[in-house]
Structure formats: structure tokens, C-alpha cells
Amino acid sequence: MIGMAQTVSSPNGNVTVKFSLTNDGQPTYEMEYKGKTVCKPSHLGLELAKDKHASKGMQETDLMKGFKETGHKTSTFDETWKPVWGETATIRNHYNEMEVSLNQPSSKRNIKIRFRVYDYGMGLRYEFPQQEELNYFVIKEEHTQFAMADNHTAYWIPGDYDTQEYEYQITPLTGIKDIIRRDREKYKSNSSTTVFSDTGVQTSLQMKTKDGLYINIHEAACLDYPTMHLNLDEKTLTFESWLTPDAVGMKGFIQTPFNTPWRTVLVSDDARDMLSCKLTLNLNEPCKIEDTSWIHPTKYCGVWWDMIVGRKSWSYTNDYPSVRLGETDYSKCKPNGTHGATTAEVKRYIDFAAKNGLQEVLVEGWNIGWEDWFGHQKLDVFDFVTPYPDFDIKELNEYAHSKGVKLMMHHETSASAINYERHLEDAFKLMNKYGYDAVKTGYVGDIIPRGEYHYSQIMNNHYQRVVEEAAKHHIMVNAHEATRPTGICRTWPNLVGNESARGTEYEAFGGSVPYHTVMLPFTRLQGGPMDYTPGIFETKLSEWSQNQSFVHSTLCGQLSLYLVMYSPLQMAADLPEHYEKYDDAFQFIRDVACDWDDSKYIEAEPAKYITVARKAKGTDNWFVGGKTGEEARNAVVKLDFLDKGKKYECTIYQDAADADYEKNPKAYRITKRTVKRGDVLKIREARGGGFAVSIMAKK
Missing domain, CATH: 2.70.98.10 (Beta-galactosidase; Chain A, domain 5)
Known part of the structure; x- marks a missing residue:
């Protein structure tokens, strides 16, 4: 040496x-x-x-x-x-x-x-x-x-x-x-x-x-x-x-x-x-945003899952083989009848969000250009400011705000980063005008022009430029198909979420193995939270659509993801009518927080199981989630994290005795009991299943 x-x-x-x-x-x-x-x-x-x-x-x-x-x-x-x-x-x-x-x-x-x-x-x-x-x-x-x-x-x-x-x-x-x-x-x-x-x-x-x-x-x-x-x-x-x-x-x-x-x-x-x-x-630098009061953890729903499953479309018309920004006259074309982002449909989601305490509503497919958005060498894909004729942006924002709800913007770039940067300032100004404070960005497909990769230096610089520009406009960013996060959310906490992994959408494309969600916290989530879009209750898609796929999870397994897959941005991803059918189970999504004062990992083994307890920010209320993979198991939750001398109202959402992610995914039972520090909960998790518990301090 x-x-x-x-x-x-x-x-x-x-x-x-x-x-x-x-x-x-x-x-x-x-x-x-x-x-x-x-x-x-x-x-x-x-x-x-x-x-x-x-x-x-x-x-x-x-x-x-x-x-x-x-x-x-x-x-x-x-x-x-x-x-x-x-x-x-x-x-x-x-x-x-x-x-x-x-x-x-x-x-x-x-x-x-x-x-x-x-x-x-x-x-x-x-x-x-x-x-x-x-x-x-x-x-x-x-x-x-x-x-x-x-x-x-x-x-x-x-x-x-x-x-x-x-x-x-x-x-x-x-x-x-x-x-x-x-x-x-x-x-x-x-x-x-x-x-x-x-x-x-x-x-x-x-x-x-x-x-x-x-x-x-x-x-x-x-x-x-x-x-x-x-x-x-x-x-x-x-x-x-x-x-x-x-x-x-x-x-x-x-x-x-x-x-x-x-x-x-x-x-x-x-x-x-x-x-x-x-x-x-x-290992990241301290926060660089002086005033962070506008950054807030958010639960949301949105016009999305119907398109992912295939019942509705992002595009407005089938009349044109291609469209050009500033030239195509949508007022002269015939609507296709499947467009999801209509004024009436978005109002339905706003009403649902307001009724159930969800803060925001994501709307995908609201803006012109979706007819030929993917798979072409087309730099000028979207302008991010012009809505389709059946999406009244002014009326919808006024309606949402009157209900105490905000709309969440969607900017799909079709991987044309150059085009997005060209329109970024106008797009953010439009958001400021109408009171949007969060945007979901997307980069589906090969980077345009061809040759760059999603994870290259030049693209990483682009994603960062968007986050920093968004901060100037007091906008939170949820980036999909961007590079995987590496803790930059400490420095720029308006980066509230990323996708950068195989999310719930793949359950409509053939599914993911049941252990997927007890693997991601050990891997992808090491760098920052994921917008996984959990909460699918109607797990067999063929029962309500032409899609033959199914969600590889029980209903209670979906509830567990609001704890196991940590994120300050959590979506109630299923359709409002599906939640209405299982209103007693949906109560957990209403109640669960997405910002925390404390977290205790109780049980964990990669690809096998995770059990975590979290204390809601500024409260004495705890929530517990447990998720398992391919094998059924018994979770043991020792309530030694509760305060001494206090009693809590405990609600347990768990797989029924005959639940199974393939054979009987929607079988669940809800029980209530009073608990205190030192009590032990023993909860059966079905194959591909899980559980969720709310523990509310008694007044």
C-alpha cells in the first residue's frame, strides 16, 4: 500500500x-x-x-x-x-x-x-x-x-x-x-x-x-x-x-x-x-424554500382509473388521424363519446371529494392534443393551457373552490421535454390564475427528439428545473416516468411525489405479483415517496369493464397501502360508485392521515411482510397498516407505542377468514374495541392481503 x-x-x-x-x-x-x-x-x-x-x-x-x-x-x-x-x-x-x-x-x-x-x-x-x-x-x-x-x-x-x-x-x-x-x-x-x-x-x-x-x-x-x-x-x-x-x-x-x-x-x-x-x-442539503406554508400533504381522487382500465379515453374525438396545436378546430369535430374529462364528470368527482374530505381532484385528458399524443416524432404535442370544448376550466375551478376542493393539474409531456420547457411558464401562470397548487407531470415514451434517455444528465437537469420553477409559483410536483428520486425532496419539498416504479396502473395491464408492494418500501421508496395510487376496491375489473385483468390484492390489502407505501400524496384511485358500495371500508380512507409525527416499523421482511404504525401529525391518533405477499400470515401488533393512561377507540379492517386475493378478494370484516398501551392485536392476513387499523384517542 x-x-x-x-x-x-x-x-x-x-x-x-x-x-x-x-x-x-x-x-x-x-x-x-x-x-x-x-x-x-x-x-x-x-x-x-x-x-x-x-x-x-x-x-x-x-x-x-x-x-x-x-x-x-x-x-x-x-x-x-x-x-x-x-x-x-x-x-x-x-x-x-x-x-x-x-x-x-x-x-x-x-x-x-x-x-x-x-x-x-x-x-x-x-x-x-x-x-x-x-x-x-x-x-x-x-x-x-x-x-x-x-x-x-x-x-x-x-x-x-x-x-x-x-x-x-x-x-x-x-x-x-x-x-x-x-x-x-x-x-x-x-x-x-x-x-x-x-x-x-x-x-x-x-x-x-x-x-x-x-x-x-x-x-x-x-x-x-x-x-x-x-x-x-x-x-x-x-x-x-x-x-x-x-x-x-x-x-x-x-x-x-x-x-x-x-x-x-x-x-x-x-x-x-x-x-x-x-x-x-x-445526505441531501437542507430545504432551499424559505416559505413552505403552501406545501401540504394531500389526499385526492380523480378522472384516471376509468381511462387506465379502458372504459374511457383521454382524447376528445376520433375524427382526426393527427392534430396540430393552433390549427385543429375541435368545434367542428364529432366528440367520441368516451372522453373522460368532461365538465359533468369532473363535477361528479368534485362532489365526491367534498363529501368525503379529499382535498383535490386530478383530471387527466382535459387539454387538447391527446388524439395523437404518443409514439410519434412530434415536438409540439401539448400547450398545457387550452382545454377541450367539453372541459370548462373556469366553471370547474369556481365549482371546486365553492366546495372547498382544488383541482390538480395534469401535464403529460409525451416525453417532449423541449416542448414542456417552452410552455412551462405559461402553464404555471394558468395554474396560478385558477388556483391549482399541484401538478402531475408525465414523460411517457422515448424522449423526443430521439436519442436521450429518461435517466441521463440532461433529463435529470430538466426534471429539477421543473421542480425549481414550480417552487417559484408555489406549485407542488408529482412527477411520473421521471428518474427515480434520491432524497432531493428534503431540499425541494414541493417535490411531493414521484412514480418511477411499477404502480397500480399495471393491475389493469395483467397485474403485479402480490409481494410487489412489500418490496417497494425496501427499494424504490428509499429515495422518496411514490404516488402508487392505491385503494382499488373492485379488484376484478371484468365485473365492471371489458378488462380481463384483476388487482393482485385483497380489499383490506389495498387499505394497508396508505400506511405501508408512505407518501404525503395519497390517491383514492377507484371510482366513486365503487367506494359507495363499500362505504364502511372507505371510512378508513376518509380517516387516515398522510402526514405524520412518528412512525414505528413493527414487523418487516423484504417481499414477505411489513407492519407499520404511524401517529397522525398534531394528534394523538395512530394508524396501523400491515401487508403480506404470497403467503397468508398472522401479524402481531404490540400497542406499546400508545400513551400511558389513555384509552383509544380501535377500528380494525381485516381480511375475512375465507379472503384470498385470487378467490375472494373483497371479503373483509370490521371490528371495534377499546384499547390501551400494552394491548396486543393479533390479525390474520390473507394471501395477498393485509389490514388497516385506526386508533383514535378518546376525549
């Missing part, structure tokens, strides 16, 4: 990270948890590309090896911060840090590698000070390694530059390749897919070791940088970072000073820590 190895441990000593240089000067780290290996010696470095704008004759030098250590320092940091919304009222950010300064004599370049070590994991990043010999540079590839100690069980989806809308696979590390090769053709059924390797996977990657360690690899604060995937070397069981390229194959265009995103490793011998520890959020 060149120089001495440097070591930093977590505040409680459970996690230790050691840094050293190899004999040829390559940065290397290793990581342990309670004396067990988490990462074997793993190399760090970046491979640079020749910048075509650089002076002729200049050769690029990789930042891979040939380094000497010029200094290091350690420090401790401990703060408690308050999120604008979240699972808890406060979050502790306590870590020990090591900063290592390196110089590459051959190029006269300096870099720093920073490690932050928590009791439950660590983050590392590369830092590039501004300097004469490293000003502008192009990343060909980042070579951050995560060398695993054994052939762990992995819970994974294939590496893809454009989508995360996959079901999770559960295999040994060495089983990844066979599944990707087997399913490669099936992956193409999505509207935009780019699977790049037979051994590539996406983060957040969850693993479990044979001796009971849970390990999770992800990233935090991915800003002005491409999204990171992982590629496995089966021989060494080493994952290496694999960045999303741009249209010409380059990974990142950098100007110093610059810090990369954090590369994170979460570790514990308790699966519940995977869900409760806030490593990703803590």
Missing part, C-alpha cells in the same frame, strides 16, 4: 469504513458492520473522455490510479432537523466524516473523496475543487465498486436507462443473468425500455446475506449528473457503477467545482432499519 490506511467509524461503532491506496495508487475502500464484511476492498475512480472542445493534441488522463494522499481529516456532525412533511416530525442527522485529499502527480490534478458514516450505513462521493488542470471534463464512466462478500440473495429489477416499471425478482447474485436473458423480449412491452446488460440492475438494490445482514445500495442527491445503475461481475461478485449515457454515449459533462452524488450503502441486522433509517434524506 502507498501510505497508511485511514479508518472512520460510525458514532456507535457498528459501521467501519477503511480507505487506502493500492500499490499503483488506486483509491480503495472497505466496509464492515459489527465485524462482518459488508464491502470487500472496492476500487474508486472515474474514466474520462476526450473533450472535443479541448485544445488539439490534449490527451485526457483518467482519474483512476496514480494518486498520492496529500492529507485527511475527520469530523463529527450531529443535528436534528424538521422535514416539511414526512414519516416523523424530526430526523436526526448524526455521522462521523472522513475527507481524504488526493493528488495525481502525472496530471497535477487534485480530488477529494468524502465518507460520511452513520450507525446504519455510509455515503461516499467524489469532490473536484476548481483548479487549473481540471476545469471542464467529460465522464466516460464512473468506476465505483461494491465488492460483495458472498453470493447474497438479491431483490432486483433489470438495469434500464428509461424505466423502473418492473416486477422485482428474487435470486442469488449469480442468478441475475439467467432471468434477464430469459425475459429480455418481455421487457419490451413497456412504452420505453433500454435494458443495457445481462447483469445490470437498478438501485435501490436490496440484498440479504446468509448470516442475516440486510444491505442496500443506492445514491443520494443526484443533481446535474446521470442516474447510477449497477453492473455485476459474476466471477468476483462485485457491483460497479454504470451511469446512464447521453445521446452520443457520454455519461457526464462537468465543470469544477463539483461534487458527485453520494453512493450509499445501508446496512443492518434488522430489516426494519431498512425502512426507518433516513440515510438518503440526510
